[in-house]
Amino acid sequence: MNRLEGKRAIITGAGSGIGRASALRFAQEGAAVLVVGRSQDNTEETVAMVRAAGGRAAACVADAAAEAEVQAMVSSCVAELGGLDVFFANAGTPGTNTPLLEQTVDEWNEVWHVNVISAFLAVKYAGRHMTAQRSGSIILTSSAASLRANAGSIQYSASKAAVNSLAQTAANAFTGTGVRVNAILPGLVETKMTRKVFEQARERGKEGRIGHMTPMQRAGRPEEIAAMAAFLACDDSSFVTGQSYAVDGGVSSTHPHGRIAL
Numbered sequence: 001m002n003r004l005e006g007k008r009a010i011i012t013g014a015g016s017g018i019g020r021a022s023a024l025r026f027a028q029e030g031a032a033v034l035v036v037g038r039s040q041d042n043t044e045e046t047v048a049m050v051r052a053a054g055g056r057a058a059a060c061v062a063d064a065a066a067e068a069e070v071q072a073m074v075s076s077c078v079a080e081l082g083g084l085d086v087f088f089a090n091a092g093t094p095g096t097n098t099p100l101l102e103q104t105v106d107e108w109n110e111v112w113h114v115n116v117i118s119a120f121l122a123v124k125y126a127g128r129h130m131t132a133q134r135s136g137s138i139i140l141t142s143s144a145a146s147l148r149a150n151a152g153s154i155q156y157s158a159s160k161a162a163v164n165s166l167a168q169t170a171a172n173a174f175t176g177t178g179v180r181v182n183a184i185l186p187g188l189v190e191t192k193m194t195r196k197v198f199e200q201a202r203e204r205g206k207e208g209r210i211g212h213m214t215p216m217q218r219a220g221r222p223e224e225i226a227a228m229a230a231f232l233a234c235d236d237s238s239f240v241t242g243q244s245y246a247v248d249g250g251v252s253s254t255h256p257h258g259r260i261a262l
């Protein structure tokens, strides 16, 4: 499918995990992708993978939560790829599992800065460009942890709930402009961020138990989140804005304690 033919997309956090899988999927569907990451090696590796698969991509090493750098990444996407149609604000950080009563403002600031401010800056600078051209799709990576407790650190859950709210409020702020804003809420997916959980389960011979209480009875793959991102990026979702979509094997639909027998 070439649903993104002719589109130009920025993807942050694209040096690994969900962002990398999305760069590959977007390019496979015809988009030219500005691959944004913090590490030069990882960012260039994603670009090389996209090119090896016959796609078009350029690398950009930048901090997705630094205002001047986000402004510059929009400008370089326009200069290098000829425009900007999609901004996938996907960079994120998990925070620490310090007990709640011991947590510090610095720990909260760190998570808030990366997870919320990066989403805000994507909305601000992609929004300026896209409202002027009267079209565009902004996609924010939130988390299933934004909906319920115990799927991430406390700061992380709160920060991702703010991201869901931003998808709603920004979509409404862009009323009548043709610019859409949506959030994706992944469940547990094996990436750099969650590798420890999977490695520990494997060491104990308990890999099969990961996700076993969810309707799909497994963890997700980065490609499955990328597929939702590609849908929200393309014109198949032209009537979709202000929404938060869980891609989580159904975990957010249930209280994972027991199962009703069929």
Ligand SMILES: NC(=O)c1ccc[n+]([C@@H]2O[C@H](COP(=O)([O-])OP(=O)(O)OC[C@H]3O[C@@H](n4cnc5c(N)ncnc54)[C@H](O)[C@@H]3O)[C@@H](O)[C@H]2O)c1
Residues within 6 Å of the ligand: 012, 013, 014, 015, 016, 017, 018, 019, 036, 037, 038, 039, 062, 063, 064, 065, 090, 091, 092, 093, 094, 114, 141, 142, 143, 144, 145, 185, 186, 187, 188, 189, 190, 191, 192, 193, 194
């Ligand atoms: N893996 C999961 O189970 C899961 C579940 C729900 C949500 N998420 C979210 O998915 C997104 C992608 O994470 P992932 O799972 O692919 O993990 P990952 O660690 O592979 O990817 C996160 C990427 O973000 C980058 N990053 C962090 N801070 C940055 C910054 N300031 N500027 C630019 N890049 C920055 C990291 O370098 C990394 O490449 C994150 O927002 C994460 O919170 C992941």
